[in-house]
Amino acid sequence: MIQSSQAFLFLETIVTCRYCCELMFMSNKKSAASWGWRLFALSWIPFIGIFSYVFYPIEEWLPPISIYCLVISLCMMISGVVLILVSLSSGASDNRRIRQTGEPGQATILSVQDSGTRINNHFVLNVGVRIAPAFGPAFETVCSQVIPIYHMAQIQKNNTVNVLYLKDTQEAVIDFE
Template structure:
């Protein structure tokens, strides 16, 4: 069982985006210099707002990058230790993320293992543009999966 303080990739991404969005609030405070006399180059309030805003932005970006690398590491683990099988594509949804002009897709799959009941899962992974034709609803694709966690990764030729 995971500790409630464990930072999963989904929590990290959500927290990162929220932190980045909220960083714009103290950013507005940087412009408080208009309320101060011209003799002061940058008032202390502006400096504090600048430091706080930049810290929140950098923290948000670090959390977002952490979530992306955690997903990649997890997919690598599934590729190395998972069982090989076939799956039917049930759905395809764009995650909104692009990495080196390749789409990161959330692909709904129905996996039928050799032993045990069929199960449905969502594989979230980078799909190169030249493999997009394989990822269509109703197509059968090769996958690696972990039966215990029901995680899957699509394998491309």
């Protein structure tokens, strides 16, 4: 017969796994990465429960509470890592989709911020732009993309750059070609 604490831990594991799976399909990649790091950090709390075996007799290999803590901890760790990887890959696929289906236009650079990421010694910048489509109202968005070093001179406040953008989602990428 399952004890009430074991049943609670088992239920908590199921709820955590379900919640993590729902988060994996979030459209906001920053939110997914944030939740991934939180899950990974919090996974160490049930990990400590694995060492509860010291309070049980030596004859028992591993008490059930330790097994449940191990399952919860592993679910949280794996879900956190998956969320982080999904958020990293979604950024590249978003930019590719915008380049394939986006409309060309002109944009004025409003702000330039370093994201803190480098890829092959190129900066990944968050560039705030105001896009004025030929038809429709102007809108502001942030382009987060790799900027090659030889294009850094173009990325300055109040400069005009070519962009590809999607009207419906107001996403954009800077077009250096």
